[in-house]
Amino acid sequence: MRIGAARQTYAADEALFETTVQRAWFAGLLAALVAFPFMADAYWLYLACLVAINVASATGLNILTGYTGLVSLGQAAFMGIGAYTVAVLEIRFGTPFLLNLVAAGLLAAAGGILVGIPSLRVKGLYLAIATIAASFILHFVFANWTSVTNGVTGLSMPPARLFGVALDTSFRMYWLIVPVTVLMVMGAANLFRTRIGRAFIAIRDRDISAEVLGIPLLRYKLMSFALSSFYAGVAGGLWAYFFRVVTPESFPLVMSIFYLAAIIVGGMGTILGPILGAAFMTMVPEVLKLGVGWLSPWVPDAVALLSPVRTIVFGALIVGFLVFEPQGLAEIWRRVRRFFHLWPFKT
Amino acid sequence: MTEGVAVTPALEIEGVSLSFGGLRALTDVTFSVAEGSITSVIGPNGAGKTSLFNAISGFYKPDKGSIRFHGAAIDRLHAPERARLGLARTFQNIALFRGMTVLDNIKLGRHAHMRTGLIDALFYFGRARREEMALRAEVEQRIIDFLEIDHIRKASVAALPYGLRKRVELARALAMRPKILMLDEPVAGMNREETEDMARFILDVKEEWGTTILMVEHDMGMVMDISDHVVVLNFGQVIAQGLPAEVQRDSAVIDAYLGSGDVGDLRRRLTGAAA
Amino acid sequence: MSDLLFLVEVSLAGLGAGGLYALTGVAFVVIYKATRVVNLAIGELLMFGAYLFFGFSVGLALPTWQAILLALVGGGILGAVIERSVIRPMLGESAISVFMVTIGLGSILVGLVEVIWSPDPRRLPEFMPNAPIFIGDAYLSPKVGYGFLVAAAVIAAFLLVFRFWRGGVALRATATDQAAAYSVGINVPAVFSLAWVVGCVAATGAGILVGAIGGISSTMGVFGLSVLVVVIVGGLDSILGALLGGLLIGLLEALAGSYLGGEYKLLVTFGLLVAILMVRPYGLFGTTEIERL
């Protein structure tokens, strides 16, 4: 909150962006998002699309893990459901892509509910392990339900079409992926201004007392599962349109761990967290590559270290943030902001 | 003031027994809470007071007996459904949600009375928006002002001092639009001044909102001051009930506290209350 | 060859592999019992142990028994370091945070192994008798057979230690009630360290055995996933559960692999996991926790 920002109405106080300054920043961000594709080359556009897909999926996982307190290691598998749904619909029926994306989300949500059912009886860690089981079982389905998924070979699909234009480049996909992601992030932000979002947080903080305060636990846990997998499904659908090949090996367990890492690093239980985290974690390998490039004149075989170093950095980020900065990048960002708002009066 | 009024009691506990494994927590507990009264449950530590609260709010299922709310049995209802009927409560060891602001904690209390669905919530149009605005206005005007916590509405509950947290918990319970407000040790751990504040709030709730109050409390002074009816539990059984003054004289009550070693404490409190 | 003999041989092989699951499962349970940490890095710890042995025996060309001893010591030190540097700072944090820390830990261990030894698959030197074992007419792979015996011996040693050694008693006391253990003068942080040291030594031993059978690579941590199923089925805090769960999963995987096909192995184990979670969420021998308001 900015100094001296007094609000006149409750509506203004409840708004997503509380001050004109914030609204201006948001407008600026939107403008930058619109301008970006015209300035960047294919590589940066590719990364931007990838970041956006990861933001969408991480935002979904954040609803479940960050806000509801249920750890899932199945996010990638749910993305798989979405990707296969989109691929099958696109190849067999050629239905419009928006419809396919919604179907992808809904089917993934159904999968999420199914996996979430054990949350009736088990909680926390057991549930996390159940989601690992789910991701293996789904992998088996993808690899062996040959009549639908074409087995291990997977499905190759045509691009999405919008008014007859094939969305077959990063530049064109950008205009599909980024708006959908922005909508999904806004949806999550809205959710936590209402009773449903509050119920999720209550379940995370103290699920037993939440129940006594009138929140049916199973229903809301399943709702959180469904919503988080809906996000994963849509993100998986976008992923399918972006890469246009879907195979069982496209969605491994490490990808689920990646999303978990993204929200940990970004900051769990905040809207900003998954955005920062997914962008950061997607960019880290690229940055490391640059670093190795710089080092290679001095360090022999620096290139050979890239992949293991990436693995180490990945793990170290998870551990480091959990131990030293459990609120993640979002909290660091808040501190920076506070510093500048008060500067130079107070440091 | 409610004694002798011939209406259906707000809450009737009838023959409720509860055990964990072989341990009997409650045995054949029977009493009723008159509409609009303040009823206090007292007893030594481990007498089963909190177990009784948990049974009423639906967290524990009694082995035997029945609980009626305004004449209708609620034994088959789950905790959230009981909350929706208007059974609101606070917790002995404060169960605020640390990840939310004071305001959101209070708003959470209204959960069961809101209709916003998932889709509404994601888009924050129509009903979601209207409901949230109405809730905010009501919480501000009826609860935050009333409990004098407007200065902390945006604060995180984790940072609040103990007394204020208790007050926020009361605020959240009030947001549940309670027909019966169950307070589990509302002034435990408070100093004299805070206790008096809380007692005033409780009386105000009863007077202004017409809410029936069922309370578990150790502070005899406060119990005797504001209660209309007192129920004494010991080893899970009701050993006495009646007007505060009657209970104070009851020999079984004094024995119970003697047996539990709390007698000196009780004497002090009783004399304090009488003085 | 008769079908019955085949069944017997498959079952023997399954039980043999189950012995290794059980040993790793015990390593997991020891850590969980004392510190309540669900250690998802158990597979990676096992892998790291196997590489330690590889480093001492092949890299430094030490005799096998020395290499084994040093690897076990190294595994113990690793456990102590992990406990002190990342687990202890997380004391009091939610179980889920600690759980995620171990996921990160697994990733770090994989990267370290690849930096030090490269990701190429390798074989461990032969150190177990190589003569085939026949039980009646049934063949049992010597490595699996001896692996099982070693695992059984180590587990037996564990059980004895738990029963009679002071440290073991302290460990059990801490597992039952941390606060109470503290109040009777047990040095709880030391017990935490001890549990991690013991757990990591056991994991290292299991890693050497597993590596001796199938060779080692930086991806052998997937072994830990089956172990996760083992301890869930057995109950997270039950050593007996880890034993029986290990044998059960080993047997089940062998039967599924031979009668349904290799692709069904994980499906069957994880299917069992889901079933157990639905029917007996705290495992066959685990303690149910009572919730309190």
Added chain:
Amino acid sequence: MLVTRRTMLGLAMAAGAAMVAAPPAVAADDIVIGGSIPMTGVFAFAGVGIHAGIGDYVKIVNDAGGIKGRKIKYVYEDTGYKVDASVAAFQKLTSQEKPNFYYGDSTGFSKTINPELERNGNILMAGASFASELNDPQKYPYQFMAGPDYTAMFGVLLRYIQKTQPGAKVAFVHSDTEFGRDPIKPSTALAASLGLKVVETIVTPPGSVDVSTEVLKLRRADPDFTIFHGYVLAPIPEFITQARQMNMKSRFMGTFWSMDHSMVMKLGDVGEGFMGVMPYRYYYDTDPKAPMLAKIRQMRPEYQSTAYMQGFVTAMLFVEAAKRCVESGKELNGKNLKGCLNGIKDFDTGGLFGVPITVSGNSIPVGRVYRADMKAKTMVPVSDWIKAE
């Protein structure tokens, strides 16, 4: 949601970097080979060799003056054998270097990037994957592979088996991955048509270490030949060890990626007699018909892997296609390059392939069966060069 300065900053930096990263000084007429190379990760053992092979051949051509004076430029990025990293590398290299050729590191990548190749139209691609699926000029018009696909490799092995022991019993052991499953179905059919009996097909889950039950299954089937596919090393050694202990008479065979000399030598004693298919000659082959190997040995005195040969041959075919297009004055785009490549008839690879090659479709379906001689520590050819069609 809050708008963040950091996001803005990131975007500004991204935009800035994009401008900085604009194409560096590439001489206009350079012919560029781009590569997503797995220098690290699980496939690094191959990637390092591939990288050296491509680099060496490019150096040889450039030292000899290039193609009509046009130099070859080889640019690459490490992928760690991850599809998303490969795609990122492709996007980066294509937007900055405008490559004419591209080397891809996996089947997944080859499939993923295919629509982009078709749209781009300027690049001819080959790679480390011998997946049968890619061997389809209709579906993958701008791709090829510098050797036989996995099905053709099985074809070579099965034909060899048919010749040495007609009517033999064969078992397939493969991993439960796309790589592992690739040739199994068509090869089962082929075996039947060759009069061989496929008595067992065993699938091992990825990453499995203990294969005791699988070996028992194999013993029950009692094959004369067992073909492994979809592995690099594990669990092949344990399979053979246990099979030997059970006195099984089966001979064991492998396909390209488990056939490198150094991998086979890791089998130790039990590897004696291990056979497999290899489209190229091994580094130490001193056949007078292979002058290129002598040249390679001169450049690199220490052993070079079969992956090196694969990279080397791939670069050779790239350059040959480019040369033919340049000589006939055709524009260097994907279509023309593929056309020029397919024009290659009876081409001598300096003896790397044992026979002159013709690239009619997307692959070069030729190979030879080698056997491991553990005492001499070499791979010994046991068959002639076999065409698998």
